[in-house]
Amino acid sequence: MQFKKKILCIGAGYVGGITMAVIADKCPEYKITLVDIDYEKIDKWNSDELPIFEPGLDEIVKRRRGKNLFFEKDMQKEIKEADIIFVSVNTPTKNFGLGAGMAADLQFWEKTAREIRRYAESDKIIVEKSTLPVRTASAMERILSANDKDVHFEVISNPEFLAEGSAIKDLEEPDRILIGYKDTSSGRKARDEIIEIYAHWVSKEKIITSNIWSSELSKLVANAFLAQRVSSINSITPLCEKTEAEISEVARAIGMDSRIGNRFLNPSIGFGGSCFKKDILNLVYICRYYGLTEVADYWEGVVKINEYQRERFVKNMIDAMFHTLANKKICLFGFAFKANTSDTRESSAIYVAKRLIEERAKLVITDPKALNNAKKDLRGIDQNVDYIEDPYEASNGCDAIAVMTEWDIYKELDYEKIYKTMNKPAFIFDGRNILDHKKLFDIGFNVYPIGKPALVHF
Numbered sequence: 001m002q003f004k005k006k007i008l009c010i011g012a013g014y015v016g017g018i019t020m021a022v023i024a025d026k027c028p029e030y031k032i033t034l035v036d037i038d039y040e041k042i043d044k045w046n047s048d049e050l051p052i053f054e055p056g057l058d059e060i061v062k063r064r065r066g067k068n069l070f071f072e073k074d075m076q077k078e079i080k081e082a083d084i085i086f087v088s089v090n091t092p093t094k095n096f097g098l099g100a101g102m103a104a105d106l107q108f109w110e111k112t113a114r115e116i117r118r119y120a121e122s123d124k125i126i127v128e129k130s131t132l133p134v135r136t137a138s139a140m141e142r143i144l145s146a147n148d149k150d151v152h153f154e155v156i157s158n159p160e161f162l163a164e165g166s167a168i169k170d171l172e173e174p175d176r177i178l179i180g181y182k183d184t185s186s187g188r189k190a191r192d193e194i195i196e197i198y199a200h201w202v203s204k205e206k207i208i209t210s211n212i213w214s215s216e217l218s219k220l221v222a223n224a225f226l227a228q229r230v231s232s233i234n235s236i237t238p239l240c241e242k243t244e245a246e247i248s249e250v251a252r253a254i255g256m257d258s259r260i261g262n263r264f265l266n267p268s269i270g271f272g273g274s275c276f277k278k279d280i281l282n283l284v285y286i287c288r289y290y291g292l293t294e295v296a297d298y299w300e301g302v303v304k305i306n307e308y309q310r311e312r313f314v315k316n317m318i319d320a321m322f323h324t325l326a327n328k329k330i331c332l333f334g335f336a337f338k339a340n341t342s343d344t345r346e347s348s349a350i351y352v353a354k355r356l357i358e359e360r361a362k363l364v365i366t367d368p369k370a371l372n373n374a375k376k377d378l379r380g381i382d383q384n385v386d387y388i389e390d391p392y393e394a395s396n397g398c399d400a401i402a403v404m405t406e407w408d409i410y411k412e413l414d415y416e417k418i419y420k421t422m423n424k425p426a427f428i429f430d431g432r433n434i435l436d437h438k439k440l441f442d443i444g445f446n447v448y449p450i451g452k453p454a455l456v457h458f
């Protein structure tokens with residue numbers, strides 16, 4: 001089949017895989033190919049068991065794979081053939097050298113730029129899809145243009161705002177598409193080509209453009225603002241616990257103020273996921289680099305509150321269970337960093353599990369989608385950890401349940417049945433405030449919500 005344009009995406013992870021599947025679905029006249037250095041991942045994308053779980057993804061991949069959506073291993077060939085190359089490789093926090101623990105590790109991204117330069121034989125548009133520090137596009141341009149070929153690379157920034165768990169909907173009905181470009185004739189031409197892709201299904205008013213630096217920075221700032229809302233509501237939870245105010249009532253009262261809005265006001269054990277922490281730390285690092293100490297300190301506080309909230313949760317468990325967890329059996333309900341995903345990167349459950357292991361508790365972990373990742377996260381320290389998918393079986397014989405992930409199934413379980421099989425006194429620590437606390441208390445549990453007084457029988 002003759003395709004109108006050939007799009008390549010380098011990096012077939014969460015963002016690359018899902019965004020390209022949706023673009024392929026919406027633009028049948030474009031050929032979309034993904035490559036990755038991880039060949040096992042490419043094999044999985046070509047199999048019946050995709051490398052990631054995301055609601056609705058299986059159907060789209062099945063519909064488009066082999067028609068205009070391809071997962072390939074020959075990067076050289078694909079770079080040569082592509083008109084537009086999206087770069088969606090990972091940009092984790094650097095864990096060595098200058099900026100360790102703060103700055104973005106750009107080695108994967110830089111390697112990609114060098115591969116493109118090496119294999120390209122014709123002009124290409126390079127789209128930054130990864131989240132990158134502000135002004136990365138200029139470094140990308142410098143690497144790409146350090147060639148002796150007669151090839152022009154136009155770099156465009158097009159950050160991705162999807163949220164895992166609702167990614168397909170976020171892509172199909174985005175709040176906005178942001179395209180950052182250089183205001184030159186080739187920059188404007190490239191901008192229009194990217195607009196043309198999204199215009200297949202996104203209305204023109206929702207496709208906004210800006211200069212490249214604003215676009216790069218907007219992604220970091222969007223994540224910083226979202227994470228800040230989580231930390232802001234969480235910072236009020238200990239005060240509620242001390243004063244008999246209830247966080248859900250406070251959240252409702254402030255959320256009805258249209259200036260504040262009601263989203264992202266759920267109290268929890270803290271945010272997780274691969275992006276929030278790394279993007280804020282990256283923002284903090286850039287601010288420190290430019291000598292903006294007060295600004296850096298302000299945003300770093302968001303991460304500090306998150307760490308405080310996780311540790312507070314563990315400390316509450318220790319205090320409630322008579323100051324020792326040694327040899328107690330604790331069941332973690334959920335391990336994914338949020339519901340409807342198999343992703344456990346930076347999940348608060350990892351932190352809580354590690355702390356409970358340090359306290360010599362025995363753990364049983366249950367999760368409908370994330371047990372394979374949980375096993376990887378706790379590899380080497382899980383001698384006293386069992387992984388059991390069925391929550392009834394998992395909680396059998398346990399002293400406590402700790403809710404880590406807001407999966408709907410945990411709201412619908414038969415807690416009378418669970419209570420009967422647990423050690424007494426039985427405890428529930430609801431790290432997501434999703435359960436009916438009064439009902440659990442009436443069944444016999446000692447219940448510890450977040451930001452509300454505990455309901456305790458003794």
Ligand SMILES: NC(=O)c1ccc[n+]([C@@H]2O[C@H](COP(=O)([O-])OP(=O)(O)OC[C@H]3O[C@@H](n4cnc5c(N)ncnc54)[C@H](O)[C@@H]3O)[C@@H](O)[C@H]2O)c1
Nearest residue numbers: 011012013014015036037038088089090091108130131160
């Ligand atoms: N996960 C999210 O919710 C989300 C949302 C918006 C933006 N982002 C950003 O998107 C980027 C990708 O995130 P992700 O969650 O998809 O990461 P991921 O780890 O799931 O995927 C990245 C992929 O890139 C591959 N890769 C690395 N170096 C490569 C190279 N040189 N050539 C080919 N492939 C290479 C890796 O093998 C991996 O499969 C990050 O910058 C992230 O901050 C993520």
